[in-house]
Amino acid sequence: MAAIGSGKTVSSTYAPVRGWLLLPTWLTIGIFMLMPLGVMLVYSFLTKEFRGGVLWEFSFAAYDQFIFDRGLFGDEAPSIEWTYITIFFRSLVHALIATFFCLLIGFPTAYYIATRPTGSRYLWVYLITIPYWVNLLIRTVSMKFLIRDNGPINQALLNMGVIDAPIHLINTNVAVQLGLFYSYLPFMVLPIYAAVERYNISLSEAGADLYAGRWTILRTILLPVVKPGIIAGCILVFVPSLGAFLAPDLLGGAKTFMIGSLIEEQFKGTASNWPFGAAASMILLSIILAVLMLYARSQARGQV
Amino acid sequence: MLNMFTQRKTLALLFAATFTAGQAQADGKLSIYHWFEYIPQELLDKFSAEHDVEVTMDTYDSNESMLASLKAGKMGSYDVAVPGDYMVDIMAKEGLLDTIAEGELANKGNIEAQWLNVPFDDGRQHSIPYQWGSTSFSVNRDVYKGDISSTDILFNPPEELAGKINMLDSQGEVLAMAALHLGIPQCSTDKDQLKALDSLLSSSKENWASFGSDMAKDVLVSGDAAAGMIYNGFSAKGRAEGANIEYAYPKQGYIVWMDNVVLLKDAPNRENAIKFMDFMLEPENIAAVTNYAQYAAGVKGAGEFTDPALATSPESNPPADVSGVFIAVCDQATQEVYDKIWTRLRK
Numbered sequence: 001m002a003a004i005g006s007g008k009t010v011s012s013t014y015a016p017v018r019g020w021l022l023l024p025t026w027l028t029i030g031i032f033m034l035m036p037l038g039v040m041l042v043y044s045f046l047t048k049e050f051r052g053g054v055l056w057e058f059s060f061a062a063y064d065q066f067i068f069d070r071g072l073f074g075d076e077a078p079s080i081e082w083t084y085i086t087i088f089f090r091s092l093v094h095a096l097i098a099t100f101f102c103l104l105i106g107f108p109t110a111y112y113i114a115t116r117p118t119g120s121r122y123l124w125v126y127l128i129t130i131p132y133w134v135n136l137l138i139r140t141v142s143m144k145f146l147i148r149d150n151g152p153i154n155q156a157l158l159n160m161g162v163i164d165a166p167i168h169l170i171n172t173n174v175a176v177q178l179g180l181f182y183s184y185l186p187f188m189v190l191p192i193y194a195a196v197e198r199y200n201i202s203l204s205e206a207g208a209d210l211y212a213g214r215w216t217i218l219r220t221i222l223l224p225v226v227k228p229g230i231i232a233g234c235i236l237v238f239v240p241s242l243g244a245f246l247a248p249d250l251l252g253g254a255k256t257f258m259i260g261s262l263i264e265e266q267f268k269g270t271a272s273n274w275p276f277g278a279a280a281s282m283i284l285l286s287i288i289l290a291v292l293m294l295y296a297r298s299q300a301r302g303q304v
Numbered sequence: 305m306l307n308m309f310t311q312r313k314t315l316a317l318l319f320a321a322t323f324t325a326g327q328a329q330a331d332g333k334l335s336i337y338h339w340f341e342y343i344p345q346e347l348l349d350k351f352s353a354e355h356d357v358e359v360t361m362d363t364y365d366s367n368e369s370m371l372a373s374l375k376a377g378k379m380g381s382y383d384v385a386v387p388g389d390y391m392v393d394i395m396a397k398e399g400l401l402d403t404i405a406e407g408e409l410a411n412k413g414n415i416e417a418q419w420l421n422v423p424f425d426d427g428r429q430h431s432i433p434y435q436w437g438s439t440s441f442s443v444n445r446d447v448y449k450g451d452i453s454s455t456d457i458l459f460n461p462p463e464e465l466a467g468k469i470n471m472l473d474s475q476g477e478v479l480a481m482a483a484l485h486l487g488i489p490q491c492s493t494d495k496d497q498l499k500a501l502d503s504l505l506s507s508s509k510e511n512w513a514s515f516g517s518d519m520a521k522d523v524l525v526s527g528d529a530a531a532g533m534i535y536n537g538f539s540a541k542g543r544a545e546g547a548n549i550e551y552a553y554p555k556q557g558y559i560v561w562m563d564n565v566v567l568l569k570d571a572p573n574r575e576n577a578i579k580f581m582d583f584m585l586e587p588e589n590i591a592a593v594t595n596y597a598q599y600a601a602g603v604k605g606a607g608e609f610t611d612p613a614l615a616t617s618p619e620s621n622p623p624a625d626v627s628g629v630f631i632a633v634c635d636q637a638t639q640e641v642y643d644k645i646w647t648r649l650r651k
Contacts, residue, residue: 050639051371051398052371052372053376072498072644072645073495074640082651083647087651145526148526148527148528149527149528170528171514171528249516253514253515254514254515255512256650257647261650262647268368268372269366269368269475270368270474270475270642271475271646271647272368272371272372
């Protein structure tokens with residue numbers, strides 16, 4: 001903050017147009033994000049039209065459907081509706097586990113890359129981006145081919161006599177986790193890498209000189225310094241995992257809805273309940289906003 | 305330098321000239337909204353050449369997504385679409401279809417008699433047949449050798465198949481099959497019957513490995529599933545790919561479906577849409593679709609032009625003693641119960 005006082009960090013080269021620099025961004029966000037979001041918010045409070053569409057009558061029905069169960073025919077006394085809570089909770093757990101494993105594998109990887117000599121460091125970062133040259137759908141389908149009961153991995157293990165029966169992975173939660181973890185791992189590695197790269201390694205050396213063990217150095221010096229990178233990585237993995245439907249559909253067999261597939265069903269499926277789809281999106285958005293605000297608050301507290 | 309510049313300019317002008325000429329050449333346009341991979345490109349080129357019409361096509365992957373897209377503002381941009389049977393009924397009720405006047409279609413007489421007065425479009429006022437087929441299930445005969453002529457295979461499976469069944473990810477087809485299994489009418493309004501439907505599905509779920517429509521063939525060929533709901537043409541292709549699968553005609557009944565070319569309301573090129581429908585009623589043309597998609601045409605004389613292997617294929621020849629039914633269109637109250645049953649099933 002003190003830097004502003006020196007008057008040198010703020011360049012005056014573009015001063016006359018500075019106000020306009022963000023205009024394209026504001027326009028993009030306004031037209032392609034805030035306006036559709038506004039439409040969704042409005043739709044979530046409208047009455048559903050049979051077979052898709054909305055009637056312009058104000059209604060809480062969509063949120064009511066999410067929260068209250070009135071039985072198969074809607075004529076019973078309302079009780080808590082567990083269906084959607086279960087679906088949301090399942091997605092939440094999947095996303096949390098995926099984030100945990102990404103962190104577990106991603107942190108050492110990022111640390112390793114960031115501590116290489118400058119030359120090979122960029123090669124490693126480059127290698128991390130390779131999966132992104134191929135479309136996510138293709139990668140997920142390929143993974144399905146690999147892990148199926150008659151797939152190459154199981155066949156190889158069977159032939160080598162390591163296992164007697166194929167390891168059944170396809171259409172299980174483990175397969176979904178594998179898919180999520182694999183899809184989003186680079187999102188964890190890159191921000192942590194950026195944080196560790198800026199880390200002054202002589203801090204660790206100073207710690208070692210003062211007889212701190214490896215674990216103590218990691219816990220009390222390295223982790224606090226690179227924490228913003230770790231949190232950014234966790235958010236980048238957690239948020240897309242929460243709405244993911246490719247991995248659950250292709251690897252998990254789509255036996256159970258995830259948040260993403262539940263919402264898709266409301267717009268593209270037989271249910272055609274646009275207000276409910278909009279309401280479910282709003283609830284999902286609120287959860288993500290709450291998580292981000294908790295993060296912002298913890299950051300703010302850390303600064304004091 | 306100058307020379308190169310002139311050359312480029314000439315080239316550019318030449319391009320521009322070709323482009324405008326191409327535009328002026330086509331007499332009119334036709335905009336088709338169609339399923340993915342369901343019409344051979346050569347057939348579109350043939351129509352384009354015969355009638356001097358520029359054809360454009362967008363595709364969709366389910367009846368419901370087509371309806372959603374049309375209702376979300378795409379009406380008026382397409383001339384024809386290809387909805388399934390029940391969707392023709394829904395679209396007509398939603399007022400999305402234009403009426404074909406008597407005598408407007410020169411080839412209407414080519415429609416096979418059995419497909420003329422259909423429950424979803426009596427007298428063919430809005431549609432013509434495109435392809436028809438059936439939906440039932442197929443079983444891997446290496447895994448299970450017993451009797452497969454019952455819907456028990458899906459809802460009360462033998463030990464060998466339990467936990468290895470793929471269901472179509474389609475509410476209409478799964479619930480219609482379940483209704484056939486219980487012997488209750490489709491779209492029943494009887495509360496006890498609906499409750500029975502709900503509990504049948506939730507109790508069968510543990511026997512099912514996955515839900516998926518576009519991969520219904522793939523899971524049977526690869527062995528991920530040992531049995532699965534499937535469309536007849538899809539099963540025939542799976543057999544051709546070497547899977548030892550048999551398509552079943554359960555005694556409780558199976559599902560019949562028909563896709564149809566419909567005339568959309570506010571069609572920007574209505575005249576060309578009629579020409580296209582007449583074109584698709586020519587036996588030779590519709591047979592090209594049949595050979596491509598492995599289903600069946602509903603046009604007299606198309607058999608002459610279709611692949612002879614199709615005529616004897618077990619997937620295209622149901623036994624005489626079992627019958628197929630179209631999927632019914634439920635009223636709003638029953639549809640809402642169906643939606644609830646479907647969501648509970650996937651909880």
